[in-house]
Amino acid sequence: MRQEIAAIRRRGAAGRALRVRAAASADLPQVIKIDQRATGLAKPEYWAGILRRYGRGGVRRRFLVAEAGGDILGYIVGEVRDWEFGSPPCGWVFGLGVRPQAREAGVATAMLKAITAAFRRQGVATVRTLIARDNRLVLSFFRSQGMMAAPVIPLEKDIG
Amino acid sequence: MRLQKNTLLALYSVLEFAARPGRQLSVTEIAAALHVSPHHLAKVLRMLGRAGLVDSVRGARGGYRFVGNAKRVTLMDVVALFEDIGSAVPRGRRARRGAEQALDGVLAEIDQTARATFGSVTLDTMLKLIARHERG
Numbered sequence: 001m002r003q004e005i006a007a008i009r010r011r012g013a014a015g016r017a018l019r020v021r022a023a024a025s026a027d028l029p030q031v032i033k034i035d036q037r038a039t040g041l042a043k044p045e046y047w048a049g050i051l052r053r054y055g056r057g058g059v060r061r062r063f064l065v066a067e068a069g070g071d072i073l074g075y076i077v078g079e080v081r082d083w084e085f086g087s088p089p090c091g092w093v094f095g096l097g098v099r100p101q102a103r104e105a106g107v108a109t110a111m112l113k114a115i116t117a118a119f120r121r122q123g124v125a126t127v128r129t130l131i132a133r134d135n136r137l138v139l140s141f142f143r144s145q146g147m148m149a150a151p152v153i154p155l156e157k158d159i160g
Numbered sequence: 161m162r163l164q165k166n167t168l169l170a171l172y173s174v175l176e177f178a179a180r181p182g183r184q185l186s187v188t189e190i191a192a193a194l195h196v197s198p199h200h201l202a203k204v205l206r207m208l209g210r211a212g213l214v215d216s217v218r219g220a221r222g223g224y225r226f227v228g229n230a231k232r233v234t235l236m237d238v239v240a241l242f243e244d245i246g247s248a249v250p251r252g253r254r255a256r257r258g259a260e261q262a263l264d265g266v267l268a269e270i271d272q273t274a275r276a277t278f279g280s281v282t283l284d285t286m287l288k289l290i291a292r293h294e295r296g
Binding site: 134139149 | 284
């Protein structure tokens with residue numbers, strides 16, 4: 001896999017070494033591991049549900065993986081949502097992960113490009129995401145892709 | 161939000177350096193580009209040097225060059241050298257009244273957002289934004 005990642009770094013994400021495609025059930029163990037590395041939690045049931053709802057998700061839902069040489073290097077999940085609090089339909093990315101060894105090789109960039117192309121085909125002109133304030137790695141990635149603060153404010157309340 | 165003059169000078173200087181990786185720039189060159197006095201700018205650059213963002217080269221042809229990683233250094237790394245974002249409530253003051261506590265909570269929210277924003281924008285991202293603005 002190290003050679004595949006080196007090849008991706010050399011060729012850039014547009015090279016043939018990296019392929020972004022719809023996720024399949026055989027990919028789930030690797031997706032779960034990537035997520036677990038980032039969050040510290042293995043969530044097999046959650047990911048099985050995501051695959052069920054977003055894997056073949058029709059035209060508005062996407063669960064994509066980046067693959068090279070049979071290895072899953074990253075995943076991205078999103079969907080088109082309509083009229084949330086008056087907002088015109090827009091694409092939402094709510095899950096993104098890249099294998100640590102494959103960072104800075106254009107993997108996340110390629111996946112974001114693929115999912116935004118899918119959103120665009122659905123006629124939306126905006127893509128949004130929501131990230132924890134202290135998740136500097138992922139925040140910096142989305143910033144590097146030209147994303148800016150959205151005209152919305154996330155709010156929450158402890159209801160426990 | 162307003163930043164102090166030295167913070168802005170530091171940010172503009174670091175961006176000048178990061179746009180020309182490996183190239184040595186004199187204080188006079190940058191001062192001319194930023195329309196400030198070389199004397200004032202030198203103090204700011206010394207601070208950036210102490211933080212390990214630029215390296216000074218002594219001598220008649222001396223100057224500074226960027227030694228950070230533009231993909232890793234964020235605006236917060238520079239801003240934090242000059243400003244204390246996150247201390248809208250003076251340290252040591254304990255809010256006594258409910259109104260003070262409530263207002264402190266709101267101010268803390270603003271600070272956290274500012275820190276997250278500065279901390280997520282790398283110099284490399286800024287250079288892309290600058291290029292986009294310059295293209296119009």
